[in-house]
Amino acid sequence: MMSALDTAVVRDLKSLYSSKGFEEKYTYTKAGLGAVCTWAGTEFTLWSPIASQVWLLLYKTGEDEQPYQKLVMAKGPQGTWKYCTKKNLHGVYYQYDLLMGQNHVITGDPYAKACGINGQKSMAVDLSKTDPKNWDLDQAPPRPAENIIYEIHIKEFSWDPAGGFPKDFRGKYKAFTCEHTSLNNDGIHATGLDYLKNLGITHVQLMPAFDYATVDERGEDSQFNWGYDPQNYNVPEGSYATDPSRGEVRIREFKEMIQSLHKNGFRVIMDVVYNHTYSLDSPLQKTVPWYYYRSRADGTGANGSACGNDIASERSMCARYILESVLYWAKEYHIDGFRFDLMGLLDTELMNTIQKNLDDAFGPGEKLIFGEPWSAGATPMENGHIPALKKNAKYLNAHVGMFCDNTRDAIKGHVFEGNEPGFVNGRSGLEEDILRSARAWCNTCVPVKAPSQVISYVSAHDNWTLWDKLFLATAPDSGLSVEKAYRLAAGIYMTCQGSLFMLSGEEFGRTKEGLENSYNAPIQINRLDWTQAWANKKLVDFYRGLIALRKQLPGLCDKTDKAYLRFKECFIRPMAAGYLLDNRLKDGSFCEGSRWDEIFVIYNSGIKARTFTLPEGTWEFLANSRDSFLWQTHETVKNNSITAAPQSFVILGLPGGMTANEMDLWKTRLAKSGTK
Ligand code: CA
Numbered sequence: 001m002m003s004a005l006d007t008a009v010v011r012d013l014k015s016l017y018s019s020k021g022f023e024e025k026y027t028y029t030k031a032g033l034g035a036v037c038t039w040a041g042t043e044f045t046l047w048s049p050i051a052s053q054v055w056l057l058l059y060k061t062g063e064d065e066q067p068y069q070k071l072v073m074a075k076g077p078q079g080t081w082k083y084c085t086k087k088n089l090h091g092v093y094y095q096y097d098l099l100m101g102q103n104h105v106i107t108g109d110p111y112a113k114a115c116g117i118n119g120q121k122s123m124a125v126d127l128s129k130t131d132p133k134n135w136d137l138d139q140a141p142p143r144p145a146e147n148i149i150y151e152i153h154i155k156e157f158s159w160d161p162a163g164g165f166p167k168d169f170r171g172k173y174k175a176f177t178c179e180h181t182s183l184n185n186d187g188i189h190a191t192g193l194d195y196l197k198n199l200g201i202t203h204v205q206l207m208p209a210f211d212y213a214t215v216d217e218r219g220e221d222s223q224f225n226w227g228y229d230p231q232n233y234n235v236p237e238g239s240y241a242t243d244p245s246r247g248e249v250r251i252r253e254f255k256e257m258i259q260s261l262h263k264n265g266f267r268v269i270m271d272v273v274y275n276h277t278y279s280l281d282s283p284l285q286k287t288v289p290w291y292y293y294r295s296r297a298d299g300t301g302a303n304g305s306a307c308g309n310d311i312a313s314e315r316s317m318c319a320r321y322i323l324e325s326v327l328y329w330a331k332e333y334h335i336d337g338f339r340f341d342l343m344g345l346l347d348t349e350l351m352n353t354i355q356k357n358l359d360d361a362f363g364p365g366e367k368l369i370f371g372e373p374w375s376a377g378a379t380p381m382e383n384g385h386i387p388a389l390k391k392n393a394k395y396l397n398a399h400v401g402m403f404c405d406n407t408r409d410a411i412k413g414h415v416f417e418g419n420e421p422g423f424v425n426g427r428s429g430l431e432e433d434i435l436r437s438a439r440a441w442c443n444t445c446v447p448v449k450a451p452s453q454v455i456s457y458v459s460a461h462d463n464w465t466l467w468d469k470l471f472l473a474t475a476p477d478s479g480l481s482v483e484k485a486y487r488l489a490a491g492i493y494m495t496c497q498g499s500l501f502m503l504s505g506e507e508f509g510r511t512k513e514g515l516e517n518s519y520n521a522p523i524q525i526n527r528l529d530w531t532q533a534w535a536n537k538k539l540v541d542f543y544r545g546l547i548a549l550r551k552q553l554p555g556l557c558d559k560t561d562k563a564y565l566r567f568k569e570c571f572i573r574p575m576a577a578g579y580l581l582d583n584r585l586k587d588g589s590f591c592e593g594s595r596w597d598e599i600f601v602i603y604n605s606g607i608k609a610r611t612f613t614l615p616e617g618t619w620e621f622l623a624n625s626r627d628s629f630l631w632q633t634h635e636t637v638k639n640n641s642i643t644a645a646p647q648s649f650v651i652l653g654l655p656g657g658m659t660a661n662e663m664d665l666w667k668t669r670l671a672k673s674g675t676k
Contacts, residue, residue: 007299013290014299017315018382027316028078034111035094035124042089042124046109047317048287049079051098056083059093062116062123062245070097090126091248098287107286112232114247117218119211119231119238123247127332130251138259140267140336144202145551147368147499149269151461153207154240155224156504156528163191163530171221173240176257179264183534191530193264199507199540200547204261205269205339207461209254211235213278217244224523226461228341229278233325258334269337269368270329274313274322275345276305292318296380304345304379313346314385319353326354330367343371347385348395355397370401370455391447398449398561406446407437407456407496411489415463418472418516423605424485424492424647425474431572434603438579440497442564452559454498458489459506464516467509479607484647487542487625488605491649494546495601497556497563504528507543508536545628549651554594555583575606576644580615583653596620596653604644611643614652622651
């Protein structure tokens with residue numbers, strides 16, 4: 001293995017891989033990289049143009065030290081190596097032995113679809129044998145009026161003993177197949193899937209669920225990590241499986257999880273981390289050194305990820321690798337969307353290609369894709385490729401989304417400066433930014449094409465939870481209330497255009513006891529606290545009402561590039577802002593009807609009440625900071641003026657314009673959305 005210090009060698013490789021000759025001679029375009037295992041036989045194909053010979057090593061288990069067979073692989077076209085047999089090798093573990101110069105390099109398969117415990121040995125898998133019962137009938141629920149994405153870590157979801165999950169399934173994929181769980185098994189207070197259904201979220205976003213390195217799959221249950229350290233991109237993580245040593249088990253259990261989530265009405269988004277790997281000691285690096293990783297002109301490794309290795313997404317075979325991986329998860333595991341970690345380290349061309357391929361394969365807009373439009377540092381992207389950063393949004397297709405840090409920080413304050421408040425807890429001068437947030441920053445200084453490019457949010461797994469942040473940033477002598485700031489923050493982002501996103505537990509005031517980065521903190525701090533979820537029922541109900549209301553507001557759900565034109569009037573006062581919005585149904589909306597032709601929204605973050613005059617008409621109360629279910633009461637505003645209490649918001653609606661048919665549909669949906 002080459003050390004990171006062999007900079008001269010790295011420089012030579014960089015110029016080799018960047019040359020036209022290499023690109024023409026070694027770009028492999030045929031399908032079938034990895035091990036393809038069916039009833040007809042098994043074919044192994046590895047791409048390694050710089051190996052001088054490759055052997056296939058076969059093992060009986062994923063833990064055997066010695067192979068039971070060593071087979072010579074034949075040289076194929078474009079730098080590939082092949083071994084074919086008529087035998088179905090399902091369940092056989094394997095590695096490659098590559099001769100590089102004088103050295104033998106032993107590695108797992110970068111294209112592995114299954115692996116043994118801790119991912120060091122790959123496994124040939126006949127995928128048809130891993131399908132749970134009725135997998136062919138599995139289908140995602142219909143596309144919702146709005147994307148309301150709920151971010152969950154697989155272990156965090158069910159580890160808390162109070163959640164009532166069976167002991168053997170706690171922290172596992174299998175927990176997602178448990179229906180009707182309840183708090184301490186009391187049969188009354190729903191947890192798990194029923195709780196999420198009740199809340200009304202539409203998408204479950206799984207934090208890293210591909211095989212990652214930092215949790216020992218043989219080790220104690222007390223281990224915890226978020227999992228942003230990829231090891232096998234195309235294999236599910238083993239520590240969430242009931243038996244990580246048998247390669248097919250994690251695959252079947254992952255599929256069972258997806259099947260159950262779909263059945264219970266959720267679409268599933270996967271968090272994918274193609275920008276870096278756990279380390280440079282990876283199958284990608286071992287099979288083609290420094291091809292899949294970026295290096296600087298001086299031969300040192302790139303570090304835009306702050307993890308010591310940046311994936312070179314712009315190189316043909318690397319772009320192919322990432323695209324195929326995404327398509328594989330979508331096809332084989334029925335994943336409905338992808339959240340790209342540090343998307344700013346990938347290039348715009350690749351992101352657009354992924355989006356187009358998903359649209360072509362599954363229908364326009366069927367699969368949601370979005371990512372973090374930033375990186376931890378600069379990265380030496382080659383050949384004029386453009387990083388998928390926020391400033392380059394104009395180069396991204398309108399349906400590649402981005403987390404909106406502008407909205408997040410305007411509402412709650414700077415994400416890294418704990419004590420710095422935002423609009424909701426006393427910082428002045430942010431009124432205009434709050435209105436820009438409502439318009440999903442379209443037609444502003446941020447180069448956003450349409451709300452389809454924007455994820456509006458105030459909490460995610462990174463940084464402080466919303467509760468911890470607002471607690472830190474609200475000065476005790478300010479006269480401001482953390483709880484009011486919290487409800488105002490929710491009221492604001494839920495009335496912003498763009499798709500909505502939240503960290504699990506935001507709806508019950510989740511805390512990590514002030515810990516800013518909990519990526520490897522004990523599970524006790526990270527676990528979803530089901531007792532707290534019920535202790536804070538009032539806040540959960542408040543979120544539930546806002547979510548149900550949001551789905552009835554096509555003016556906010558509009559993802560088209562004309563959506564910002566719906567804002568008919570915007571106004572600001574010191575520490576207050578508001579808008580009048582055209583809420584009528586238009587083409588391209590998934591809302592079934594619109595009860596209100598216009599909505600009027602006021603955000604008041606000041607410590608004094610504020611009164612606003614309303615446009616003509618009989619306005620109905622839809623929600624305010626105390627009650628998010630006012631829209632069920634049809635109570636109207638008197639005197640055409642409205643007062644927003646200190647640190648609060650008000651949402652009003654002007655009824656009208658619904659056909660009888662639309663009204664019936666609307667009532668049907670209303671019945672499904674639950675009551676206060
Ligand atoms: Ca693992």
